[in-house]
Amino acid sequence: MIVEYVNEVHDLKKYDVLVGIPSYNNAETIANVASVAAKGCLDLNLKALIVNSDGGSTDGTIDAFMNSDTFGVEKMSFKYRGIAGKGSAVRALLEAAHKVRAEVFIMLDSDLRSVQPWWIERLASPIIHGKTDYVAPFYLRHKYDGTITNNICYPLTSVLYGLKIRQPIGGDFGVGRRLIETYLSKPVDTWQTNVARFGIDIWMTTIAINESNKKPLQAALGAKVHDVKDPGKHLQNMFVQVVQTLFDLMLAYEDKWKNVNKVEKCYVYGEQPNQIVEKIVIDLPGLKEKARNFLKNRLEHISYLPWKIVDSVVNSGQIKVDDWVEIVYQVALHYKKTADEQAIVDLLPFYFARIASFVEETGGVDDCVAEEVIEKQLSVFLQLKPSFSKRWFG
Structure with missing residues (x-):
């Protein structure tokens, strides 16, 4: 049974794709993300709805989103329900995608500075054409970006479940309708855990690996430029939330990984562009x-x-x-x-x-x-x- 985390989506007309943008105080970047997403949907001739799920921003994020130019593509914004966190915002977006019967749900981080219209094609096309129900991002990143990914999420998820998804907590994903329903079928108390916070990405990826009928794919998205955080100063809470979720999933899926003894590559859709990544300095x-x-x-x-x-x-x-x-x-x-x-x-x-x-x-x-x-x-x-x-x- 689906729990109502958002009641604001009343229009039940069907959309090809819902682009969801979770946010909290991202007024400087969210308008560009919305505009670029709209261009990408128009390029594919997709009937799209762009939705912002906000966590109570005080910097004008919602106004920036609603004032963005989406070239006629419909958009809406609401404040999600539930405990404060990215996962609660994503839960509301999944609810919205389900309500409008979207074939594809695309999630884009609201702090993206490098998003391009063709990202929509990379994240949506493999799902539209029946190749997969889950598309994870495959970025070009500086060697010191993504330290939680590089040191624990990527290697441990790979060896547990036997599939090398390079960015299992990348933040930008494509999800098919059947997998949306799988996520929404999980027990209500899931959303009282760290899944409702920064654990959401590793939760989505791990469920996709273990419960989807089709193998996840990766989309080559080029360089990811976003608001980078120093691991020694800003990532402590995120680390705890992500890793505890990862360990909880180890318990839930222990029968799946018990006999996995090799790791295979995960197919990458699209050619990686030749781009220069933003340098990161570590203290x-x-x-x-x-x-x-x-x-x-x-x-x-x-x-x-x-x-x-x-x-x-x-x-x-x-x-x-x-x-x-x-x-x-x-x-x-x-x-x-x-x-x-x-x-x-x-x-x-x-x-x-x-x-x-x-x-x-x-x-x-x-x-x-x-x-x-x-x-x-x-x-x-x-x-x-x-x-x-x-x-x-x-």
């Missing part, structure tokens, strides 16, 4: 210091973790890839026993330390070489998975 000394200090303050909580690794991070503020993977698996096992969010907090200083190590390892190399380091890390996750699985199911 390396600050990151090391945060890793050390944060860990020192959690020593009494982490007696279940190998002391040799803990001591090394306390002294250096860095962590080797093998140790990082072992810590991730150990924390996941602890979370299985306790279901305690504090286990995810235990992982935070090691995440900071892993970023610091990655920055030092890749400081003098280009993004392509850095990507090889990320792939080697995935290989370590796969190599250590049998031992982890034995402990998980033992």
Whole structure:
């Protein structure tokens, strides 16, 4: 049964596509996202509705959206219901897409600066032509962008479920009607968890992998330019919400990943354009210091973790890839026993330390070489998975 998270969509005429834009204080960027999305829908001759689901912005976001030029494409904005968070906003957009019987739901982040009209074709066409029910983004990104993705979501999701989706929490997705219904069929209390916050993207991707009749695809979208956050200063809450959701999904789908022992590539739709990515600077000394200090303050909580690794991070503020993977698996096992969010907090200083190590390892190399380091890390996750699985199911 679908729970009403939004009552504002009364018009039941059918649309080909609903483009949903969740927002919170994005007045500077949302108008461009709406206009570009409208152009993309018109280029494909799609009957479209562009919907903004806002979290109570105070900077004029809704006015900026409603005043945007969408070239005759219909648009509407509303404040979503539910607990504050991106997931609640997306839930309302999924409700709206279902109400207007959209064949495709496209989600675009409201802080995008690099979105192009052809993104709509890349995200929608594989669904329209019956190739898949889920299209994940495949971006060109700076080596220091997407640190939660690179260090845990991408490698762990890949080795668990056997499919390499490079950006499982990328924020810009295409979803088919059947999968919309799958999402909306989940228990009501799902929306009282971190799925209602930043856990929404990994939740959507993992369900698509495990419950869709068709394999997810990836769309080559070129460079992603958005409001980048420093991992040591701005990503703590996001990390906890995303990783706790990822671990909850491990529990829910353990029968799916139990016997997965290899990883296959996920098809990429479209050619990746030749674009230059925006450079990102990481505060390396600050990151090391945060890793050390944060860990020192959690020593009494982490007696279940190998002391040799803990001591090394306390002294250096860095962590080797093998140790990082072992810590991730150990924390996941602890979370299985306790279901305690504090286990995810235990992982935070090691995440900071892993970023610091990655920055030092890749400081003098280009993004392509850095990507090889990320792939080697995935290989370590796969190599250590049998031992982890034995402990998980033992």
